[in-house]
Amino acid sequence: MAIAISARSLTKNFGRREVLHGIDFAVEAGSVFGVIGPNGAGKTTTMRCLLDIIRPTAGEVRVLGVDPRKGGPELRRRIGYLPGELFLEGRVTGRKLLAHYEAVSGPVPPGRINELADRLGLDLDRHTRKLSKGNKQKLGLLQAFMHQPELLVLDEPTSGLDPLVQQEFHAMVREARHRGQTIFLSSHVLSEVQQTADTVAILRDGHIIAVESVSGLREGAVRRARITAAGIAADDAVALLTGVPGVGQVEVLESDGTVTLSALLEGPIQPLVRVLGSLQLTDLVLEEPDLEDAVLKMYSARPEEGQ
Amino acid sequence: MKTTLPLFRRAFFDTWRSTLAWAAGLAAAAFLYLPLYPSIGGSAQMQDMVNALPAEMTKALNYDQIATGPGYTQATLFGLIGFLLMTIASVAWGAAAVGGDEESGQLELTLAHGVRRVQVVLERALALLLRVLILAGLVFVLVSLLNGPSQLGIEPGNLFGATVLFAGLALLSGTAALCAGTITGRRIHGIFAGAAVGVLGYVFNAVGRQSQDVEWLLDLSPYHWAYSNSPVANGADWAAAGWLWGIAAALVVLAAVALERRDVGA
Numbered sequence: 001m002a003i004a005i006s007a008r009s010l011t012k013n014f015g016r017r018e019v020l021h022g023i024d025f026a027v028e029a030g031s032v033f034g035v036i037g038p039n040g041a042g043k044t045t046t047m048r049c050l051l052d053i054i055r056p057t058a059g060e061v062r063v064l065g066v067d068p069r070k071g072g073p074e075l076r077r078r079i080g081y082l083p084g085e086l087f088l089e090g091r092v093t094g095r096k097l098l099a100h101y102e103a104v105s106g107p108v109p110p111g112r113i114n115e116l117a118d119r120l121g122l123d124l125d126r127h128t129r130k131l132s133k134g135n136k137q138k139l140g141l142l143q144a145f146m147h148q149p150e151l152l153v154l155d156e157p158t159s160g161l162d163p164l165v166q167q168e169f170h171a172m173v174r175e176a177r178h179r180g181q182t183i184f185l186s187s188h189v190l191s192e193v194q195q196t197a198d199t200v201a202i203l204r205d206g207h208i209i210a211v212e213s214v215s216g217l218r219e220g221a222v223r224r225a226r227i228t229a230a231g232i233a234a235d236d237a238v239a240l241l242t243g244v245p246g247v248g249q250v251e252v253l254e255s256d257g258t259v260t261l262s263a264l265l266e267g268p269i270q271p272l273v274r275v276l277g278s279l280q281l282t283d284l285v286l287e288e289p290d291l292e293d294a295v296l297k298m299y300s301a302r303p304e305e306g307q
Numbered sequence: 308m309k310t311t312l313p314l315f316r317r318a319f320f321d322t323w324r325s326t327l328a329w330a331a332g333l334a335a336a337a338f339l340y341l342p343l344y345p346s347i348g349g350s351a352q353m354q355d356m357v358n359a360l361p362a363e364m365t366k367a368l369n370y371d372q373i374a375t376g377p378g379y380t381q382a383t384l385f386g387l388i389g390f391l392l393m394t395i396a397s398v399a400w401g402a403a404a405v406g407g408d409e410e411s412g413q414l415e416l417t418l419a420h421g422v423r424r425v426q427v428v429l430e431r432a433l434a435l436l437l438r439v440l441i442l443a444g445l446v447f448v449l450v451s452l453l454n455g456p457s458q459l460g461i462e463p464g465n466l467f468g469a470t471v472l473f474a475g476l477a478l479l480s481g482t483a484a485l486c487a488g489t490i491t492g493r494r495i496h497g498i499f500a501g502a503a504v505g506v507l508g509y510v511f512n513a514v515g516r517q518s519q520d521v522e523w524l525l526d527l528s529p530y531h532w533a534y535s536n537s538p539v540a541n542g543a544d545w546a547a548a549g550w551l552w553g554i555a556a557a558l559v560v561l562a563a564v565a566l567e568r569r570d571v572g573a
Contacts, residue, residue, distance in 0.1 A: 081419035083415050
């Protein structure tokens with residue numbers, strides 16, 4: 001599999017403050033790679049290094065096979081970038097601004113700008129400084145997506161967007177991936193990333209503390225189960241469930257004729273389902289795994305790794 | 308579709324309102340001052356009044372030759388109000404060109420596109436140059452038009468030379484603002500540097516002319532380099548013009564090198 005982005009021991013100091021402590025990661029071409037982490041973790045710094053907006057203090061970066069320090073305009077024309085904080089203050093319409101970036105960064109298929117503006121619900125004839133935060137964000141997305149670059153680097157792409165537009169954005173990401181474009185995006189919450197990303201890197205205090213596939217995260221995450229069964233004593237039910245691998249914190253919620261239990265399940269669900277099959281179930285709720293919880297645990301559990 | 312000089316176009320055309328406003332201000336200054344010459348500057352009473360003023364004050368305001376048409380134009384338009392307006396406009400544009408753009412967060416997005424940093428500085432400096440030339444050209448045209456009706460008696464060749472120096476002075480302040488703004492990434496530092504060049508140049512000239520003890524200040528004053536021989540009356544000192552334009556060009560190159568070497572928005 002071709003690699004679209006790779007970083008080896010990427011380090012960045014601002015004065016004496018070290019912001020990135022030698023991070024390593026690789027993004028497969030044609031995949032969606034999400035970086036999550038709390039504010040100040042180094043997400044924006046990492047992205048700026050990919051675009052040669054800031055220069056790494058040490059380490060090696062390759063973007064589409066090229067060192068961003070040496071890639072120049074030719075490399076950046078192959079990348080669409082959405083900055084984390086987008087400022088569009090000019091007294092210029094969205095259409096003119098996009099025409100300017102088209103002139104700088106290469107051809108945009110005819111009709112593409114209008115099509116994207118329609119999808120996102122953006123009026124291109126208003127002055128950019130009069131646009132709301134959400135509408136500026138739409139314009140930012142448009143300038144990143146319009147020339148269909150090989151690589152999209154999107155810093156907090158859904159910030160300021162309403163849920164409907166977020167859905168449209170997720171659709172745009174899926175389409176881009178379908179076309180073979182690579183997407184590198186960041187967020188401070190997992191829920192935004194998990195819908196579109198194949199792989200998630202968790203960044204904290206300038207260290208990558210985990211790189212996982214979204215399905216892997218899901219397997220490792222904890223689900224809450226609520227089980228109601230008839231024809232079994234509460235104690236027997238507790239004993240039965242406690243014996244299942246990955247099940248913990250079994251509690252009896254009710255026991256009058258039927259028994260209602262709650263439990264936490266970590267790992268694969270197959271062993272639990274097998275045991276539940278032997279019961280006379282009257283109700284079963286198995287919740288979506290709380291990935292956010294899993295990630296928060298990682299934030300706090302392994303802060304020193306990688307130093 | 309490939310457009311030539313896209314950054315220059317944007318920097319130039321997006322600020323046409325500002326260019327127009329400064330042009331209107333300069334035109335108003337020319338139309339207010341120059342037609343008054345026959346009744347004020349040219350009259351014998353005026354010369355008597357100037358003679359009655361303290362010599363220090365006359366020198367500070369460059370009113371020594373105010374009784375002649377070229378001297379009057381030199382002292383009022385080129386030396387004072389026009390110089391002030393041109394310097395402010397040029398410094399504001401220079402400081403905004405890169406430093407202001409970085410401070411407002413917009414430079415980051417521009418640099419993420421298919422441009423070189425050197426190209427960003429050079430194209431925006433070109434936009435600054437063109438706007439200053441337009442304003443200076445306007446002043447040249449207006450003075451030429453008013454020359455006859457206002458009985459100024461200015462030689463066209465001298466007027467042209469004075470205009471070249473006038474534009475060079477403004478460009479020096481503007482490129483100082485561009486350079487300091489680019490090096491620091493802050494608009495206010497650009498404004499400070501540009502204003503310092505303009506204001507100190509003027510003050511050093513005014514103070515340096517007072518006595519021989521502080522004459523060395525004149526050597527530090529771009530204003531003095533440009534105007535010491537009253538170019539509207541006597542023609543330009545082309546060496547001085549070379550210095551003004553040459554240093555301005557060097558400041559642009561310095562800005563380009565500085566931007567090429569540093570982190571943006573960090």
